Amino acid sequence: MSEKGETILEAKEIFKAFSGVPVLQGVHFDVRKGEVHALMGENGAGKSTLIKIITGVYSKDRGSIFWEGKEVEINSYKDCQRLGIACIYQELSVIPPLTVAQNVYLGREPKKGGLIDYKKMNEMTAELIARYDFPLKPETIVANLGIGQRQLIEILKGLSCNSRLLIMDEPTASLSGKEAESLFSIINTLRKNGVSIIYISHRLEEVYRLADRLTVLRDGKNAAVLDQADIQPLRVIELMIGKTVDESAGSSKQMRVSKNEVRLDVRGLTDETGRFRDISFTAHKGEILGFGGLIGAGRTELVRAIYGIDKFKSGEVYLDGKKLNPSPKRSIKAGFGFVPEDRRQQGFIPLLSIEKNVALTNYDIVKRNGAAISDASELAMCKEAIKKIDIRPADPEKAVGLLSGGNQQKVVLGKWLMRDLKVLIIDEPTAGIDVGAKNEIYELLESLAKQGVTVLLVSSDLQELIRVSHRILVMRKGSIVKEFDKETVTQAMVLAAAQGLEESKEAAS
Amino acid sequence: MKKKIQWGKFSKPMILVAFVIILTILRPDSFPTLGNISNVLWSVSVYGIMVCGTIFVFLVGGIDLSIGSLCGLSAVVIVKTIHAFGDTEGGVAAGIMAALLVGALAGVIHGFVITKFKVPAFLVTFATSSIFLGLSMVLTNNKIISCLGPDLFTAIGMMKILGFPIPIYVMLIIAIVSWFVLRKTPFGRYMYAIGGNPAAARLSGINDTGLTFLAYIFSGISTALGGIVLASMTQQCMASTGSGYETEVITAAVIGGVSLLGGEGTVPGAIFGAVIIGLLNNGLNLMSVPSTEHGLVKGIVIIAAVAFDALQHQDQAKKGFSFFSFGKSKKTA
Secondary structure, X not given: OOOOOOEEEEEEEEEEEEOOXXXXXXXXXXXXXXXXXXXXXXXXXXXXXXXXXXXXXXOOOEEEEEEOOEEEOOOOHHHHHHHOEEEEOOOOOOOOOOEHHHHHOOOOOOEEOOEEOHHHHHHHHHHHHHHHOOOOOOOOEHHHOOHHHHHHHHHHHHHHOOOOEEEEEOOOOOOOHHHHHHHHHHHHHHHHOOOEEEEEOOOHHHHHHHOOEEEEEEOOEEEEEEEHHHOOHHHXXXXXXXXXXXHHHOOXXXXXXXXXXXXXXXXXXXXXXXXXXXXXXXXXXXXXXXXXXXXXXXXXXXXXXHHOOOOOOEEEEEEOOEEEOOOHHHHXXXXXXXXXXXXXXXXXXXXXXXXXXXXXXXXXXXXXXXOEEOHHHHHHHHHHHHHHHOOOOOOOOOEHHHOOHHHHHHHHHHHHHOOOOOEEEEEOOOOOOOHHHHHHHHHHHHHHHHOOOEEEEEOOOHHHHHHHOOEEEEEEOOEEEEEEEOOOOOHHHHHHHHHOHHHHHHHHO | OHHHHHHHHHHHHHHHHHHHHHHHHHOOOOOOOHHHXXXXXXXXXXXXXXXXXXXXXXXXXXXXXXXXXXXXXXXHHHHHHHHHOOXXXXXXXXXXXXXXXXXXXXXXXXXXXXXXXXXXXXXXXXXXXXXXXXXXXXXXXXXXXXXXXXXXXXXXXXXXXXXEEHHHXXXXXXXXHHHHHHHHOHHHHHHHHHHHOHHHHHHOOOOHHHHHHHHHHHHHHHHXXXXXXXXXXXXXXXXXXXXXXXXXHHHHHHHOOOOOOOOOOOHHHHHHHHXXXXXXXXXXXXXXXXXXXXXXXXXXXXHHXXXXXXXXXXXXXXXXXXXXXXXXXXXXO
């Protein structure tokens, strides 16, 4: 590797707390010229808070930031752009009907006599593209490009403002393998040209491959800063999780549920586009079956297909020995409940009251007066749900859009509790929910299991996954790669399997 | 806070009462008479009838711009059918059936194109509006066709029961039916769910495309009913009979608190909106405002109503929630 460059950005002793809860506690982070510096850590370790402080979204409580040796105050994204830092967001902000060049120079178009000088704009873009060897043409309409190429336009945009530090947050999350390869080669070219990159990723193999250095954060503190030679996957996992892993995770009070009868039997389920392949598993009565894996491993797609929202190409789903032809309507009738990953977008009807949201899937059991819904029966159902899971405020008339995240999730969950459930599918149940509500939801899932409900739990929160699940299946790149029992599993084991480390070990031996 | 919400609930009736009081004070002789009130309601009834079906489309987040010309086409269809049957009472029955069928068919076409080809409702109904108008032109040769009998036909628009003409009763009945369906049946609740969050509705096992389809059929049928009543009231038809009614209906809905983004609105609200427009027209006439200026005043009132509505929603946004941001973009978070 090229000799170590001078430090371009340095963040020293950064402290940040949100309403009294410390998120960053004296974090140190520095980036050198022309290096790819990876940033890793579990959910909640403080990565995104640190990045938001560097890009001026949040203000720090204490600490200082140096840019090329001089102390700077970054109070807005504009400040950070002025210094030469660009952030490549996961949600792309390109405008599809415009050309590549028009997007790159949006708002900064070169002008001639008051009009946009398209010729010059295209030339400037072509020059940038040539310098860094991007697989793009200035005059292509963006609408015709794939997501990977659109991301490259964002990078070009950053480079066109002479940015010397690019921040990439999970850049490969929505890319195909080929697109990711293309991105990696661009990253290498950028590095050779002296551009520095902060690379945030959950995927160890990428970090292992790309990073010159790696900073691991844990609980808002530096767990380690590793040079390339010291980046060893298992060591990194240890650092991310910490030595203080609760090894008693699999407490012995667990009942053995796998002795119960099989409730759900999935055989050879395969998706049209290969987001999951040949998935087979059984889930028992009263079992909480956890699905671990990295984002994009195909877990959400799998449970959506089992419930019947998305079609699958081949394979079968059996409930209590009966073959299903899944569609949401039929699945609900058969005894399924589904709590989606994205609560706001898919979970509830924001304008409707708690009462009407709870009743939405339950009009087959709400009483009728002739053709009319019995308002009293509907209200009684809502009150029962409010009482059962402590929704606050306990006002049936309140629009669900006005509730807190945790209470919204309780409403989404509550509507299923009013039915005779056999299988509850729940995807990232506690994302964006406060600790108190989290625990209530865990207790609820446990009590449902005791009543014999089978729970399929998808979670990227390892602690949650291990705490709640009786058994864990780990998915990687669309396949189930590992199965763990609650008694023996640790966070490190799940993470290693999700990263594919077990596989490579076996392949090596 | 609680008090304010209560007030918000009654704000519509209060506006109505205020309107009545103001007009009573300004025109004590001509406004508060049974004849005049009956007249206002009579003039409101056609788009009052129409909005009771079109509200389903608004609720699922769609729009139907074709209702004006479809209203005209239905009027043409009933009049032509009656003439074809030699102005008999059987012809009236056949005409009503034919007009309703045309309305339902229009809804089927809309529903099919919108749900199967995912074309924006705005474009589809804009185009069919032109088709319906064109059809009416062809059928009437672009002439006025009058239809003075039989009595059964003219009775629909003109006959009075207890001092009020029949169209008012028709409006009341269809409003009650529509209210009942929306308020009291799962089907109606699903309409709100689809417009409020289609993805969540789908996950809850609601057949969103099927129900959207039905919403357009309801809109077509209620529009045809409006056309039948209008033809009978005017005892004639021509291609442009219903033109402009789409604006009246949309205005009534919006004033009545129906959200054009979907998921929000009630039948009483929409009827309230229709009555407000009727009172506004009536007031302008009684005050001898030249008809050339009516459009001006109405436009201002609509903007004021919509702005007031948006303002109320903004208050709620300040409490950490915006009605308008949902399902649009999550970037703002």
